Amino acid sequence: MNLPTHVQLVDVGPRDGLQNEKQFVPAGVKIELVRRLRAAGLKHIEVTSFVSPKWVPQMADNAEVMRGLRRSIDDPRDVRYAVLVPNLQGMDAALAAPREEWPDDVVVFASASEAFSQKNINCSIAESIERFRPVVARALEHGLAVRGAMSCTVGCPYEGEVAPERVGMLAKLMKDIGVQHVGVADTLGVGTPLKVQRALDAALRHYGVDQVSGHFHDTYGQALANTLASLELGIWQFDASVAGLGGCPYAKGATGNVATEDMVYLLHGMGIETGIDLDALIDVGVYISVALGREPVSRVSKAVRAKRVG
Amino acid sequence: MNLPTHVQLVDVGPRDGLQNEKQFVPAGVKIELVRRLRAAGLKHIEVTSFVSPKWVPQMADNAEVMRGLRRSIDDPRDVRYAVLVPNLQGMDAALAAPREEWPDDVVVFASASEAFSQKNINCSIAESIERFRPVVARALEHGLAVRGAMSCTVGCPYEGEVAPERVGMLAKLMKDIGVQHVGVADTLGVGTPLKVQRALDAALRHYGVDQVSGHFHDTYGQALANTLASLELGIWQFDASVAGLGGCPYAKGATGNVATEDMVYLLHGMGIETGIDLDALIDVGVYISVALGREPVSRVSKAVRAKRVG
Structure with missing residues (x-):
């Protein structure tokens, strides 16, 4: 086994995690969450999205x-901020700010499942890619990096299992419009190690191992097993969400994004570096969970805090 | 990777799971739990223990x-019942019943951590092994199989990390007194894949791959990743506890035994047979959880039930 020695985690909590929260989280809390994640050692954070506030009211404060x-332009950019962008309008909105307020990465997204694409964003996969073509061009023109989030790469709430070939097709479409990195997302959390490896392998036919990341939901408790299976393919970049922020819109009350805390524990336990201070990260999870009036959804957080109180 | 095609799960819920419950669970409920597990396809169940009711009042109804x-002696024994036995007195109590009420397997136990042995059962590892020597002999004389549960094989609440050599030493002691199978238990759930593989490798120096099982707690959410790591060594026998019964006495409120439901989902998702009907198993978990007045501690159970209600 040729496991990576270092893993880069992207905390998607401030965007993917918070976006489905009904209660509006003030911009000040979001900013503080990002700062605390950075202080805990996160070097890559998905911070907001430039979508219409009609679709996602929680992200209406993106510019704020x-x-x-x-950050000053001369700042050494030791952290990367990513924002999700659904269309050219959103891209322009992100670029309308002074350069010090631009993100480093733009995230575009499409589904590996045709049915999900239709139901979720009302257009075919091919149409969604065409919509992103000018977005990617504009981002690259402005020196931003572009990441593609590929959803439903293992299972779809409408189609059931998704064939790896669909993932390969989508990766190729992403590649064709200039997307530099793809994330293989198990949006429903239904994947298990061999299926996830097949989805990753399909992406790896079009992207190098340094341009593919894993994005796993823990709905069925499989996220860490799927992470191990990914590490075994050499994948060293993963998304995760502090305190497991996010839930699962397809199974109410169920777990959503894998908790960053659980990922860090796995990786450090295997001797893989992340640059993250787990204890500080657990405190960040408590900070945002208190703000939301709930418990962190992370077994590591729970176990460590249970030990702290003795 | 040479993964097994079939996995045998031992449901330890009725014994290991229930033993720390403060509220007494009537024998009728325990019996019904075992019957339902059997109906869901479990072929191996840890059903009770013959310990002193002063130590574990919950198991005072072991004979009942x-x-x-x-089961009639002529019954084809398509299911194996295991009981935990701490000493010769317990062994004799189990054998005092008519033969139709004998277990198939006797489980003896010892810790890989000296400090844990002292604090938990008030004697050294070597002394605990000596105490089991006549128990094992008596069990074998009566045609029962003997399994050894090795606790704290990765971490100990008093000593911290446990070296694989200690696991190897304990396995050898178990082997010397005639124990036929050893379970490598991560009692605290602190293990991660490489550490668990090292503990298993240590046991495999003294036992064949068909005589070693994994027993993982999900306290830190690592149990399924550790299961995958075990499967990759060819391990095909695991303990699990329906509805995650058991909790963790070393971190209050934290998760304990890995849920059988989560294990079955992982295995079936990888195309590995278990002979278990997952939907029926989820219902068994609901049955015992309702009896205990709580929710099943299983992400699979939660996600599947969330989908059932739409």
Whole structure:
């Protein structure tokens, strides 16, 4: 086994995690969450999205969040901020701010399942890719990096199992429009290790191992097993969400994004570096969970805090 | 990778799971739990223990449970019942019943951590092994199989990390007194894949791959990743506890035994047979959880039930 010695985690909590929260989280709390994640050692954070506030009211404060995170252009950019962008309008909105408030990465997205694409964003996969073509071009023109989030790469709430070939086709479409990195997402959390490896293998036919990341949901408790299976393919980049922020819109009350805390525990336990301070990260999870009035959804957080109180 | 095509799960819920419950569970419920597990396809169940009712009041009804599960001697024994036995007195108590009420397997136990042995059972590892020597002999004389549960094989609440050599030493001691199978238990759930593989490798120096099983707690959410790591060594026998019964006495409120439901989902998702009907198993977990007045501690159970109600 040729496991990576270092893993880069992207905390998607501030965006993917918070976006489905009904209660509006003030921009100040979002900014503080990002700052604390950074202080805990996260080097890559998905901070907001430039979608219509009609679709996602929680992200209506995107410009304010970016302003709060502004960095001098001469700053050594030791952290990367990513934002999700659904169309050219969103891309332009992100670029309308002064350069100090731009993100480093733009995330575009498409589904490996045709039915999901239709139901979720009302257009075919091919149409969604065409919509992103000018977005990718504009981002690259402005020196931003572009990541593609590929959803439903293992299972779809409408189609059931998704064939790896569909993932390969989508990766190729992403590649064709200039997307530099793809994330293989098990949006429903239904994947198990061999299926996840097949989805990753399909992406790896079009992207190098340094351009593919895993994004796993823990709905069925499989996320860490799937992470191990990914590490065994040499994958060293993963998304995760502090405190397991996010839930699962397809199974109410069920777990969503894998908790960053659980990922860090796995990786450090295997001697794989992340640059993250687990204890500090657990405190960040408590910070945002208190703000949301709930418990962190992370077994590591729970176990470590149970030990702290003795 | 040479993964097994079939996995045998031992459901330890009725014994290991229930033993720390403060509220007494009537024998009738325990018997019904075992019957339902059997109906869901479990072929190996840890049903009770013959310990002093002063130590474990929950298991005071051991003889009644075995009576309720009595099988004609001519019955094809398509299911194996295991009981935990701490000493010769317990062994004799189990054998005092008519033969139709005997278990198939006797489980003896010892810790890979000296400190844990002292604190938990008030004697050294070597002394605990000596105590089991006549127990093992008596069990074998009566045609029962003997399994050894090795606790704290990765971490100990008093000593911290446990070296694989200690696991190897304990396995050798078990082997010397005639124990036929050893379970490598991560009692605290602190293990991660490479550490668990090292503990298993240590046991495999003294036992064949068909005589070693994994017993993982999900306290830190690592149990399924550790199961995958075990499967990759060819291990095909695991303990699990329906509805995650058991909790963790070393971290209050934290998760204990890995849920059988989560294990079955992982295995079936990888195309590995278990002979278990997952939907029926989820219902068994609901049955015992309702009896205990709580929710099943299983992400698979939660996700599947969330989908059932739409």
